[in-house]
Amino acid sequence: MEKKRKRLCGLDCRDPCETTVCGRGRKCEVNQLGEAVCICQRICKKRKKPVCGSDGHFYVNHCELHRTACLTDKNIVIDHRDACLKKKHLEKTTKPTKPAAAPSHEKKTEEDGLPWKNLPPFESRRTIVVTADPNPDSTQRECSHEDYDFMKENLLVFNNEKLMDSKKSGNEYLVSIMFSHYDQNNNGQLEAEELWQAAERDHLGQLSTSCILADMLLFDDADKDGRLNINEFYLAFSVSVVSLDKALEVNHVTARVGDNVEIKCDVTGTPPPPIIWRRNDMDLSVLNDEEIKVSQVFVDGSLYLTNVQLVHAGNYTCHAQRNKDITQTHVLHVQTLPEVHVVPKLQSRAPGELAEMECHVIGVPQPRVYWLKNDEELKMGSEKYTIIGNSTALVVGKITYSDTGAYMCVATNPAGTTRDISSLVVQDQPAR
Numbered sequence: 001m002e003k004k005r006k007r008l009c010g011l012d013c014r015d016p017c018e019t020t021v022c023g024r025g026r027k028c029e030v031n032q033l034g035e036a037v038c039i040c041q042r043i044c045k046k047r048k049k050p051v052c053g054s055d056g057h058f059y060v061n062h063c064e065l066h067r068t069a070c071l072t073d074k075n076i077v078i079d080h081r082d083a084c085l086k087k088k089h090l091e092k093t094t095k096p097t098k099p100a101a102a103p104s105h106e107k108k109t110e111e112d113g114l115p116w117k118n119l120p121p122f123e124s125r126r127t128i129v130v131t132a133d134p135n136p137d138s139t140q141r142e143c144s145h146e147d148y149d150f151m152k153e154n155l156l157v158f159n160n161e162k163l164m165d166s167k168k169s170g171n172e173y174l175v176s177i178m179f180s181h182y183d184q185n186n187n188g189q190l191e192a193e194e195l196w197q198a199a200e201r202d203h204l205g206q207l208s209t210s211c212i213l214a215d216m217l218l219f220d221d222a223d224k225d226g227r228l229n230i231n232e233f234y235l236a237f238s239v240s241v242v243s244l245d246k247a248l249e250v251n252h253v254t255a256r257v258g259d260n261v262e263i264k265c266d267v268t269g270t271p272p273p274p275i276i277w278r279r280n281d282m283d284l285s286v287l288n289d290e291e292i293k294v295s296q297v298f299v300d301g302s303l304y305l306t307n308v309q310l311v312h313a314g315n316y317t318c319h320a321q322r323n324k325d326i327t328q329t330h331v332l333h334v335q336t337l338p339e340v341h342v343v344p345k346l347q348s349r350a351p352g353e354l355a356e357m358e359c360h361v362i363g364v365p366q367p368r369v370y371w372l373k374n375d376e377e378l379k380m381g382s383e384k385y386t387i388i389g390n391s392t393a394l395v396v397g398k399i400t401y402s403d404t405g406a407y408m409c410v411a412t413n414p415a416g417t418t419r420d421i422s423s424l425v426v427q428d429q430p431a432r
Contacts, residue, residue: 015030016030016034016035016036017029017030017036019036020036020038021193021196021197022038022193023038023066023070023192023193024062024063024066024069025040025041025063025065025066025067025068025069025070025071026038026039026040026041026066026070027039027040027041040067040070040071041063041066041067041070044060044061044063044064044067045061045063049061049062051065051078052078052079052081052084053065053068053076053077053078053079053084054075054076054077054078054079055074055076056079056084057084058084062078065078075224075226077217077218080142080143142210143208143210143211143212143215143218144210145219145322146322146323146324147208147210147211148211148215148219149322149323150208150211151207151208151210151211151215152236152237153323154207154208155178155204155207155213155237156171156174156175156237158202158204158207159174159177159178159181160174162202163177163178163181164177171237175233175234175237176230176234178233179230179233181198182194182195182198184197184198188229188230189227189228189229190216190227190228190229190233191226191227192214192217192226195213195214195216195217196213196214198213199212199213199214216228216233216236219236220232220233220235220236222235242267242268242269242273242320242323242326243267243268243269243326244266244267244268244326244327244328245266248266248328249327249328249329250328250329250330250331251263251266251328251329251330251331252330252331252333253330253331253332253333254333254335254414255308255332255333255334255335256308256334256335256336256337256415257308257309257310257334257335257336257337258307258308258309259307259308260304260305260306260307260308261304261305261308261332262298262302262303262304262305263302263303263304263305263316263330263332264300264301264302265277265301265302265303265318265328266328267301267318267319267320267326267327267328269320272300272301273320273321273322273323274301274320274321275297275301275318275319275320275321276318276319276320276321277297277303277316277317277318278316278317278318278319279314279315279316279317280314284297284303284316285297301318303316303318303330305332308332308334309334310334310336310364312332312334313332313333313334314331314332315329315330315331315332316329316330316332317329317330318330333365334364335363335364335365335413335414335415336362336363336364336415337363337413337415337416337418338361338362338363338367338411338412338413338415338416338417338418339361339362339363339411339418340359340360340361340409340410340411340418340419340420341359341360341361341420342357342358342359342360342407342409342420342421342422343357343358343360343422344357344422345421345422345423346422346423346425347422347423347424347425348424348425348426348427348430349399349424349425349426349430350399350426350427350428350429350430351399351400351401351426351428352398352399353399353430354395354396354397354398354399355395355396355399355403355424356393356394356395356396357393357394357396357407357409357422357424358392358393359371359391359392359393359394359409359411359420360392361392361409361411363411363413363415363418364413364415365413365414366413367411367412367413367418368411368412368413369390369391369392369409369410369411370391370410371385371387371391371394371407371408371409371410372407372408372410372419373405373406373407373408374405374406375408383397383398384396384397384398384403385397391409394407394409396424399424399426400426401426402426403424403426404424404425404426405423405424406421406422406423407421407422407423407424408420408421408422409421409422
């Protein structure tokens with residue numbers, strides 16, 4: 001057999017396992033035909049590094065979890081929620097045990113002819129065991145959704161510089177090139193080994209301190225088959241990539257007291273991402289404040305405020321649920337119609353006397369105030385009329401009979417115009 005192997009490989013007869021990469025829980029061995037095959041590990045090192053599996057079972061260490069996944073031909077990944085510890089106390093499960101889900105029978109494989117315990121029939125075992133942690137003995141990480149989206153955005157930036165043709169553009173083309181780059185066996189599926197090898201080959205560890213490329217199998221394997229097809233890969237990146245036109249980073253919205261206001265968030269993605277609205281850094285969806293009456297957030301992410309009051313004025317921010325870095329600020333300006341009150345409403349003066357009228361005005365924004373006589377502008381060039389303050393008072397000097405009339409204080413702002421009238425009657429014997 002040894003001579004036969006030499007004839008097959010010639011002078012350059014090397015160990016075929018040197019160029020074969022096996023997944024976690026497996027090892028490479030050379031069979032009787034001199035071929036490299038990946039088989040399930042027989043034993044694991046006696047290391048105490050407890051971990052919960054997605055099958056609900058407790059494992060002494062990562063190796064035992066991955067070995068069980070291989071032996072049972074199941075997709076078992078690390079459960080970072082540690083749900084199994086709620087069922088069974090840690091101290092009761094630290095002794096190395098046989099994999100909980102593995103059937104207990106003995107069989108000789110065609111690969112090595114050696115007896116293995118807990119090994120399912122050969123024909124039912126798949127070659128690839130999917131899991132997202134490339135090093136069984138590595139320190140457990142916590143890859144959150146936010147960290148994962150951040151890693152994917154970095155992947156797009158990294159691959160845009162590395163893979164893109166200067167003549168080509170567009171996110172869809174970039175993602176298709178990335179998929180082809182990672183799909184080394186050209187079978188239209190991205191498997192765990194391919195993702196590990198791509199991460200090592202392209203040095204992708206620099207893109208995230210919490211997540212790895214193979215975590216895509218945990219977050220975006222929609223059909224849970226342990227592989228990513230092109231549609232799943234496309235969807236993964238369209239969800240994480242959001243954008244906002246720089247010209248729309250700050251948006252000013254104007255409303256009048258009592259209005260109902262809809263504010264549209266211009267943060268976009270394909271498909272549209274869920275939108276979070278905040279005021280004073282508080283999530284409006286969970287804010288229990290009677291002063292902030294949020295009717296609802298529409299499907300398109302728009303914010304709806306009912307019966308707007310002055311207290312609603314201020315800044316509102318919106319961002320994608322999983323991306324706080326791209327934020328739009330909406331400045332809500334609430335206006336009120338001016339209120340005008342003049343005193344006195346009616347006065348009587350004799351010729352030659354002075355007449356004074358006061359005008360009290362409030363409004364948001366501050367109204368502009370001016371005076372009219374009988375709906376006509378006052379002729380301010382003479383000494384007849386004197387305006388005091390910000391048109392808050394009008395003095396009519398050296399009164400004559402022709403000064404009789406209706407003097408109107410007018411206040412105007414963007415919300416509207418309001419007026420009030422003070423009447424002056426000139427007579428020889430005025431009423432006091």
